[in-house]
Amino acid sequence: MPENISVILSEPRPDDPGVEALADSLAERLAGRPGLRLARVANLYDLEPAGPVMESIRRIEGDLVVxxxxxPRATFWTLKTAGVPGCLADRGESAERAIWCLRLHPGADAGEILGQIDRIVARAHGGATTPGPGGQPVRPSAPAHQRWYPVIDRQRCSGCLECLNFCLFGVYGxxxxxxLLIEQPDxxxxxxPACSRICPEGAIxxxxxxDPAIAGDDKASLEGLKLDLSQLFAGADPSVMATAERDRALAAVETREDSRGGDQLDDLVDEMDEMDL
Ligand code: SF4
Ligand code: SF4
Incomplete structure (x- = not known):
């Protein structure tokens, strides 16, 4: 019997408007569909690489539809960074299993996405239209807390380490x-998004x-990003913008630490008052 294909459905975040209904509709229509195993998981980007959900994704065998x-580029490299084996489907021949990344967005049509999945299944089964029985639908995994960290496109990255020298927060190593390592993503x-603007290869x-160019849209080129920015910000140099963004983030941290120091002092004074010192 031909091998089943696994479909990973990543929960949209609440700030992905219009996508939740699409995800629900797809989950309903994919459940028990022949030739597929469906797993509905918390947002992939928010998953801890060492956590049990990512571990179970790493152990899945056979082609994956995500x-x-x-x-798609961001989905793929998020998975690769977490150690999920496979190559981006439709990027030439590879001995590795294929990972198909399909994007859910407010304008997407559930029927069109299901059609794409059917074509992937038929192709994997050598054109067979009646592949093996479907797997059981999997309940969504527990929601993860929302994370924010850079994802590197290793096919683009030249290893210049400009990002490492630019970031003041110890993210890179x-x-x-x-x-290049993402040493402390959190x-x-x-x-x-500052370092994405200074990367010469548009790899971050x-x-x-x-901004689609920063979020990983393949069609938004690096040159396009620089052009858009200079139009948007009246000729501002992306590296100047990046430095300003990074310094703002640093100032916010310092302000928070100052106010925490003040709170600690207040607590100490309260404690001394209570002790009648
Ligand atoms: S700046 Fe870009 S190309 Fe250079 S190491 Fe960092 S991610 Fe790679
Ligand atoms: S420069 Fe800013 S965006 Fe880039 S890794 Fe450091 S903190 Fe994050």
Whole structure:
């Protein structure tokens, strides 16, 4: 019997408007569909790489179809960064299993997405239209807390380490061979996309950013990003913008630490008052 294909349905975030209804409709229509195993999981970008959900995704064998509100490039590299084996489908021949990344967005049509999945199943089964029985639908995994960190497109990254030298928050590091590591992803400042603007290869994505070029849209080129920015910000240099964004994030941290220091002092004074000192 031909091998089943696994479909991972990544829960949209509440700030992905219009996608939740699409995800529900797809989950309903995919459940028990012949030739497929469906797993509905918390938003892929928010999953901890060492957590049980990502571990179970790593253990899935055979081709994968991933439905997510992220751009396909961001979905793929989020999975790869978490150690999920496979190559991006339709990018030439590869010995690795294929990962198909389909984007859920407000304008997407559930019927069209189901048609794409049917074509993927038929292709995997050598054109057979009646592949094996479907698997059981899997309940959504527990919602994860919302994370914010850079995702690197390793096919684009040249290893120049400009991002490492630019970031002041210890997000990046190097491995034993001198290659780029995302050492402390959660040290990245929420909402800050600064280093994506200084990467010469356009390799750094922030999948939840509103700008498609920063979020991983393949069609939004690096040159396009720079052009759009200069139009939007009256000729501002992207590196100047990036420095301003990074420094704003740093100032916000310092302000928070100052106010925390003040709170601690207030607590101490209260304690001393209570002790009648
Ligand atoms: S700046 Fe870009 S190309 Fe250079 S190491 Fe960082 S991600 Fe890679
Ligand atoms: S976005 Fe800002 S905080 Fe996050 S890795 Fe880049 S420079 Fe560092």
């Amino acid at each position: 439905l997510s509100a992220l751009y 190097v491995d034993a061979a001198g290659g 040290a990245c400042r929420a909402g800050c 994505m922030f999948p939840q950013h509103v």
